[in-house]
Amino acid sequence: MSRSSNHTWTRREFEQRLRAIGAARYHDRHPFHIKLHEGGLNQGQMQAWVLNRFYYQKSIPLKDASLIGRADDIALRREWISRITDHDGKAPGEGGIERWLVLAEGVGLDRDYVASCAGVLPATRFACEAYIRFVREKSLLEAVASSLTEMFAPTLHKTRIAALLEHYPFANDRTLAYFRTRLVQAPEDVAFGLGYVLDHADSREKQEQCLAALSFKTDVLWSQLDALNHAYVTPALIPPGAFVPEVRA
Amino acid sequence: MSRSSNHTWTRREFEQRLRAIGAARYHDRHPFHIKLHEGGLNQGQMQAWVLNRFYYQKSIPLKDASLIGRADDIALRREWISRITDHDGKAPGEGGIERWLVLAEGVGLDRDYVASCAGVLPATRFACEAYIRFVREKSLLEAVASSLTEMFAPTLHKTRIAALLEHYPFANDRTLAYFRTRLVQAPEDVAFGLGYVLDHADSREKQEQCLAALSFKTDVLWSQLDALNHAYVTPALIPPGAFVPEVRA
Numbered sequence: 039m040s041r042s043s044n045h046t047w048t049r050r051e052f053e054q055r056l057r058a059i060g061a062a063r064y065h066d067r068h069p070f071h072i073k074l075h076e077g078g079l080n081q082g083q084m085q086a087w088v089l090n091r092f093y094y095q096k097s098i099p100l101k102d103a104s105l106i107g108r109a110d111d112i113a114l115r116r117e118w119i120s121r122i123t124d125h126d127g128k129a130p131g132e133g134g135i136e137r138w139l140v141l142a143e144g145v146g147l148d149r150d151y152v153a154s155c156a157g158v159l160p161a162t163r164f165a166c167e168a169y170i171r172f173v174r175e176k177s178l179l180e181a182v183a184s185s186l187t188e189m190f191a192p193t194l195h196k197t198r199i200a201a202l203l204e205h206y207p208f209a210n211d212r213t214l215a216y217f218r219t220r221l222v223q224a225p226e227d228v229a230f231g232l233g234y235v236l237d238h239a240d241s242r243e244k245q246e247q248c249l250a251a252l253s254f255k256t257d258v259l260w261s262q263l264d265a266l267n268h269a270y271v272t273p274a275l276i277p278p279g280a281f282v283p284e285v286r287a
Numbered sequence: 288m289s290r291s292s293n294h295t296w297t298r299r300e301f302e303q304r305l306r307a308i309g310a311a312r313y314h315d316r317h318p319f320h321i322k323l324h325e326g327g328l329n330q331g332q333m334q335a336w337v338l339n340r341f342y343y344q345k346s347i348p349l350k351d352a353s354l355i356g357r358a359d360d361i362a363l364r365r366e367w368i369s370r371i372t373d374h375d376g377k378a379p380g381e382g383g384i385e386r387w388l389v390l391a392e393g394v395g396l397d398r399d400y401v402a403s404c405a406g407v408l409p410a411t412r413f414a415c416e417a418y419i420r421f422v423r424e425k426s427l428l429e430a431v432a433s434s435l436t437e438m439f440a441p442t443l444h445k446t447r448i449a450a451l452l453e454h455y456p457f458a459n460d461r462t463l464a465y466f467r468t469r470l471v472q473a474p475e476d477v478a479f480g481l482g483y484v485l486d487h488a489d490s491r492e493k494q495e496q497c498l499a500a501l502s503f504k505t506d507v508l509w510s511q512l513d514a515l516n517h518a519y520v521t522p523a524l525i526p527p528g529a530f531v532p533e534v535r536a
Binding site: 062063069159160161163164165167168171253256257258260261264265267268269272273275277278279 | 311312318408409410412413414416417420502505506507509510513514516517518521522524526527528
């Protein structure tokens with residue numbers, strides 16, 4: 039059988055194409071992350087990153103619950119639900135969102151201010167809300183595929199923990215607990231998510247939709263760093279109403 | 288009667304507060320616009336602006352139709368429908384979107400490329416889609432209030448026409464037809480929109496919702512220029528997949 043130019047890719051070929059999107063477009067390559075990991079951020083810039091990234095953290099359970107709410111497949115729901123409890127915890131004082139607030143306090147931010155999301159860059163909101171909406175409106179397969187940036191996260195988190203410990207006085211076991219926990223959680227999540235996508239993308243059209251979904255997700259992440267970089271690093275133009283770091287004497 | 292701290296503002300006071308948002312947050316103050324109007328953009332930067340702003344133009348009829356689709360008030364629908372035909376025209380070759388494509392050709396872009404929206408910055412998409420969603424999901428009053436950036440547009444368009452004619456060889460009656468037409472259309476639209484908001488925001492709570500809606504809309508506009516500035520001016524970091532201007536010999 040001769041292969042047409044739009045044959046269904048093999049499982050291996052399709053996975054390679056998914057991974058290639060990470061290599062080309064994942065936000066570990068963004069100058070803001072490079073600066074973060076090189077110890078180049080001042081306290082205000084670090085605070086801006088933590089504050090804005092909180093908005094992303096807080097969006098995650100909303101998108102995961104929206105995904106479960108559309109899934110007829112009970113096995114998918116049973117698997118996916120741990121993502122919500124990972125972020126929300128099972129009781130006050132637990133969970134990834136709580137751990138992020140501990141990080142926020144560690145970098146000198148007021149916990150309630152961060153939790154209020156006042157001062158978050160509009161571009162952060164728009165990107166995170168685009169992600170939630172994508173998961174609510176696209177096919178379930180595309181929604182799952184958009185989660186696969188997690189394939190690339192453990193490497194980034196490992197680098198980050200070492201880099202933060204090396205360069206920033208606020209970094210310790212307590213403030214970095216979010217990242218350490220994700221090192222364990224993300225590989226479990228991605229094993230299921232990747233398997234699901236490889237199993238269910240059974241036509242070239244669906245495979246291409248999955249690649250587009252993953253590509254979209256890298257845009258969501260990248261554009262958040264663009265906005266941080268523009269507002270707080272170069273040209274350091276803070277949009278009206280957004281967080282203004284305190285200038286320390 | 289003594290006024291509580293959350294009394295309903297008078298019509299005049301409320302209108303002043305709406306206008307104050309323009310003075311503080313409208314994107315005429317953004318460095319990218321200042322550069323545009325000073326003749327400081329090179330051809331690639333001008334193309335990037337026209338290309339990205341096309342995505343905004345093409346979003347407008349979608350948000351206006353969504354607004355009409357939620358309005359029980361036939362008077363509002365009759366008034367609002369001209370916004371759709373202003374942008375879409377009544378026949379091929381007519382309307383604001385067509386005039387924007389003429390501008391795009393004038394700055395050296397391929398019409399079909401622009402119309403395809405390939406190469407548009409993700410942040411542009413996220414901002415414009417946030418606007419459409421806002422109009423679909425918030426109250427009708429807030430949806431109308433979010434259109435009131437048009438109060439500030441005619442001044443900007445007047446400045447722009449003069450500035451483009453002075454500084455850029457591509458500028459002529461044909462390529463600038465979009466802006467000239469808006470000089471006539473926007474004041475008509477805003478007279479109705481402002482009247483509607485002043486009439487229907489009959490409590491302090493609704494007035495504050497309208498201020499927030501207008502403020503949100505200024506964020507939508509401002510964040511688009513932030514993204515353009517970051518990608519094409521400073522630090523000139525083009526996100527993966529976005530338009531890359533041709534380098535001319």
